[in-house]
Amino acid sequence: MTTTSAGQKRVRLAADPADFARLGLNPLSTAQFEDGLRTDPNRRGSYEWWYFDASLDDGAKLVVGFYTKNPATPGTRLAPFVNINLDLPDGRSFERTFAADPEQFSASTDGCDVRIGDHRFSGDLQTYRVSASVENVTVNVTLNGTVPAWRPATGYEMFACNGVEKTFAWFVAVPNGRVDAEYSVDGQVVKTTGVGYHDHNWGDAPLRELMHNWYWGRAQVGPYSLIAAHITAEKAYGYEPLTTLHLARDGVVVADDGTKVAVTTDRIGIDAPSGKPVADILTYDYRAGPDRFTIAFEREETLLRTRFIDVVPPAAKLLARLMRFDAAYLRFTGTLVLRRYLDDVLVEEYTETKALWELMYLGKTRLPVT
CATH class of the missing domain: 2.40.370.10 (AttH-like domain)
Structure with a gap:
């Protein structure tokens, strides 16, 4: 959180040269560390997640998220979990969540390499791999970017009230990419391709x-x-x-x-x-x-x-x-x-x-x- 001057807009996208300098970001390029761990996951009020979704060529839709804690109620210390949503072309839908102990979480600050238990989300701004298995649903996907990593200005959206600015940040590592996917429900394995996306969010106050x-x-x-x-x-x-x-x-x-x-x-x-x-x-x-x-x-x-x-x-x-x-x-x-x-x-x-x-x-x- 940062203090603000009188008269500053209540909601703004941090886009001034001073914002880039303060945050250590290059206005002309992105860097791998921006997709790494950006918060202290044990600080109450902070939250962070890595998100992937895909529209698959067989008609299925897949969403996977790796979270440091529930972003709606982040007043806890580290409480990691993995969430899978899989909608099948036959109309069946599955939502599965794996809640982990804090010691089962690790994440690099240099780039995206997040592990929650045996589940992993990793990549280098070009190629990403996501693997997760919860109960009867297993997914293993590779995402190859076709559009370069991007953020709106610094990616930091600032909310100012009573002289204090709070943050919600957004980094789009893969705005669009090709997906090779393997998923299974009750052991029935499907291999397919599709179009996918990956972004990364974090903040310092409850959403x-x-x-x-x-x-x-x-x-x-x-x-x-x-x-x-x-x-x-x-x-x-x-x-x-x-x-x-x-x-x-x-x-x-x-x-x-x-x-x-x-x-x-x-x-x-x-x-x-x-x-x-x-x-x-x-x-x-x-x-x-x-x-x-x-x-x-x-x-x-x-x-x-x-x-x-x-x-x-x-x-x-x-x-x-x-x-x-x-x-x-x-x-x-x-x-x-x-x-x-x-x-x-x-x-x-x-x-x-x-x-x-x-x-x-x-x-x-x-x-x-x-």
């Missing part, structure tokens, strides 16, 4: 204190790969928005300035199981001179719903209810349409029917204004 909610998604659509995120800060930060976009064509970045993006949500309804307002249509509209890109996600299915009150330890449930802690995580799939305009003339249009995106809803429910 629920900083962010009310966020939408995040990534996809490969035609020759374009994209990452799009829209954060709404918590009430203490005025519910201010912060948008990030990374758009590459054939591996070359063509748009990555979130300040040039307008975000709209349409057909908002209440998701009954979670009680959260969910947009059926989420659109990012990027404009820079004569160039314009619109990126529209249209929800067709909710793959996963997790109410955090259902997964906190039993001893903490009463306190969580008294605090009205009703955070939820939802993962969606549906259609993504990307359009490119030049001087308001449509020049390209591509559709992806298996896009994957999420809504993390950490704050108290805010119903849409009608």
